[in-house]
Amino acid sequence: MNRHQEPQFIAWLPFYTLLQKEIRRFLRVASQTLVTPVITASLYLFIFGATLGERISVIEGFSYAQFVIPGLILMGVINNSFSNVASSLFMSRYLGNIVDLLVTPVSPTQFIMAYTLAAMLRGLAVGLVVWLISCLFATLPWAHPFAAIAMACLASFLFAQFGIIAAIHADNFDSLSMYTNFIILPLIYLGGVFYPISILPPLWAKLSHLNPLFYLIDGFRYALLGVGDLPFPISFGVALVMALVLFCWAASLISRSYRLRN
Amino acid sequence: MTSPALAIQNLSKEYDGTLAVNNLSFTIEPGEIFGLLGPNGAGKSTTINMIAGVTRVGSGSIEIFGFDNQSDSRITRRLVGVMHQEIVIDNFFTIDQALRLHAGYYGVRDDAAWRQRLIDRLGLKPHLHKVMIKLSGGMKRRFMIAKALIHKPRLLILDEPTAGVDVELRHTLWDFVREINQQGTTILLTTHYLEEAEQMCDRIAIMNHGDLIALETTSTLLKELGTRSMLVHLQTPIKELPDHLCCQAVELDDTGTTLRLTLSASQSTGELLKHLCDINLPIADIETRKASLEEIFLQMTQAGRVKP
Numbered sequence: 398m399n400r401h402q403e404p405q406f407i408a409w410l411p412f413y414t415l416l417q418k419e420i421r422r423f424l425r426v427a428s429q430t431l432v433t434p435v436i437t438a439s440l441y442l443f444i445f446g447a448t449l450g451e452r453i454s455v456i457e458g459f460s461y462a463q464f465v466i467p468g469l470i471l472m473g474v475i476n477n478s479f480s481n482v483a484s485s486l487f488m489s490r491y492l493g494n495i496v497d498l499l500v501t502p503v504s505p506t507q508f509i510m511a512y513t514l515a516a517m518l519r520g521l522a523v524g525l526v527v528w529l530i531s532c533l534f535a536t537l538p539w540a541h542p543f544a545a546i547a548m549a550c551l552a553s554f555l556f557a558q559f560g561i562i563a564a565i566h567a568d569n570f571d572s573l574s575m576y577t578n579f580i581i582l583p584l585i586y587l588g589g590v591f592y593p594i595s596i597l598p599p600l601w602a603k604l605s606h607l608n609p610l611f612y613l614i615d616g617f618r619y620a621l622l623g624v625g626d627l628p629f630p631i632s633f634g635v636a637l638v639m640a641l642v643l644f645c646w647a648a649s650l651i652s653r654s655y656r657l658r659n
Numbered sequence: 660m661t662s663p664a665l666a667i668q669n670l671s672k673e674y675d676g677t678l679a680v681n682n683l684s685f686t687i688e689p690g691e692i693f694g695l696l697g698p699n700g701a702g703k704s705t706t707i708n709m710i711a712g713v714t715r716v717g718s719g720s721i722e723i724f725g726f727d728n729q730s731d732s733r734i735t736r737r738l739v740g741v742m743h744q745e746i747v748i749d750n751f752f753t754i755d756q757a758l759r760l761h762a763g764y765y766g767v768r769d770d771a772a773w774r775q776r777l778i779d780r781l782g783l784k785p786h787l788h789k790v791m792i793k794l795s796g797g798m799k800r801r802f803m804i805a806k807a808l809i810h811k812p813r814l815l816i817l818d819e820p821t822a823g824v825d826v827e828l829r830h831t832l833w834d835f836v837r838e839i840n841q842q843g844t845t846i847l848l849t850t851h852y853l854e855e856a857e858q859m860c861d862r863i864a865i866m867n868h869g870d871l872i873a874l875e876t877t878s879t880l881l882k883e884l885g886t887r888s889m890l891v892h893l894q895t896p897i898k899e900l901p902d903h904l905c906c907q908a909v910e911l912d913d914t915g916t917t918l919r920l921t922l923s924a925s926q927s928t929g930e931l932l933k934h935l936c937d938i939n940l941p942i943a944d945i946e947t948r949k950a951s952l953e954e955i956f957l958q959m960t961q962a963g964r965v966k967p
Contacts, residue, residue, distance in 0.1 A: 404767040404811050406737060414763025422751050494749045497806075500711045500741050501764040502733040659714040 412507035419515030446534030462535035467618040468590030478520030478553035482560030516557035540623030558643035662725030664845035672717035681869040694860035701866040740812030748791040765810035777805040817848040894941040
């Protein structure tokens with residue numbers, strides 16, 4: 398080695414490399430990370446689009462399949478954005494190879510952005526495929542396409558932050574799966590994926606407003622169908638505030654290397 | 660004036676009320692091979708982890724080529740390559756992929772010629788496209804050295820690189836370490852194989868219970884702290900030990916035909932030989948040997964806390 402030829406430092410390269418690594422990681426196990434969630438969503442579409450959907454109507458002017466598809470797309474986006482970063486970061490902590498990053502000049506900002514962007518890409522890729530499959534069952538009007546894209550991006554960003562937080566706080570695989578089983582799934586199912594909040598009794602409808610997922614799902618549905626329980630600016634505004642809060646939380650953990658460095 | 664490769668000042672680290680590293684200070688000059696030795700739990704890995712940035716500094720300071728490793732951490736991390744004691748790998752990738760990724764984490768473009776050289780010198784070529792999980796323990800260690808060097812660090816830290824590896828790999832590793840040292844890379848290594856430290860290191864620091872108990876050039880350590888022993892084989896047995904022998908200790912074996920004399924570093928072998936002749940001992944043969952670093956190490960670490 399000619400030690401005197403100092404290699405040139407390229408500031409953006411650590412971010413790009415970490416992003417590349419995270420994308421390659423989920424592509425390498427695409428059968429688990431991309432195909433499985435699409436199959437799950439397709440089953441929901443089959444049940445609610447081709448079978449039960451024909452007999453149910455919850456919003457005037459739309460079939461049940463049209464009503465449920467935005468929620469199913471967003472469910473794929475949310476679950477996969479969360480899982481991508483949560484499993485990757487937790488495994489790195491668990492197996493100890495996180496030190497490979499801790500000894501490098503990857504900055505906290507680069508760290509968060511790389512994990513977040515990779516998680517968003519996986520979440521949005523699953524969402525896109527679910528939408529394409531849903532075209533077999535119903536056509537959506539795409540009332541506000543840019544708003545729909547913005548809402549999907551915001552949802553994936555928000556759950557990527559939550560994934561970082563969960564991966565850092567989890568002590569083992571069981572506690573990590575508790576975030577999915579006891580927080581995300583109940584919030585999704587009670588957040589209006591399968592029914593409009595307006596059909597609930599007043600108390601339950603009010604309680605649903607405390608569910609952060611309700612704003613994401615309702616906003617996304619409004620963007621796709623043109624109808625929702627809340628005005629879009631409210632849904633988007635609440636989701637944006639939640640995303641910023643979780644981002645600040647995750648950024649604080651990463652910048653302090655909380656539970657990463659001794 | 661050239662900054663030291665590593666300057667540690669009053670470094671301390673406490674875990675749950677126990678001092679893992681206690682007020683440690685030393686410097687390593689550019690181009691040195693520096694050995695940090697000590698028994699398990701002495702604080703070596705904690706020190707290395709603080710230098711590398713894996714563990715937070717408790718108190719004190721660490722400067723790497725003049726840059727503070729806390730306030731200028733993004734610079735110092737580029738200057739340091741670390742091979743950790745534990746095998747740290749990402750099972751998703753092959754050796755080739757992981758080396759390319761690791762250069763990128765350091766903000767360095769992949770240098771194909773340098774990567775190829777590491778692969779060739781460390782014998783990684785036949786396994787280049789295997790995922791990590793399929794590699795043997797020795798091959799993982801070779802990969803970890805390549806990984807630590809992929810960004811051409813100025814300071815290479817090797818934390819027990821030969822722990823649990825076979826003799827052939829050990830020789831390969833040390834040959835390679837000498838080679839990159841000759842080309843300008845400063846080396847900080849810890850090892851439990853003291854013979855290796857004796858052969859490799861220009862200077863040696865010994866830690867025990869978090870304290871620095873010795874810091875000398877290897878030759879000084881061996882010369883000043885090492886004892887020598889002399890075996891005197893006699894033609895006819897003797898029953899009693901001779902009087903007034905100027906040495907640290909004298910033992911006579913059960914047959915009465917071999918005397919074991921222990922000399923301190925400052926004692927003269929010539930004078931002792933002359934004295935043995937003067938008292939007319941029936942000497943048949945004489946063997947002398949110097950204490951190894953291992954014996955010095957045991958003597959120092961078992962003696963408790965002795966300040967340098």
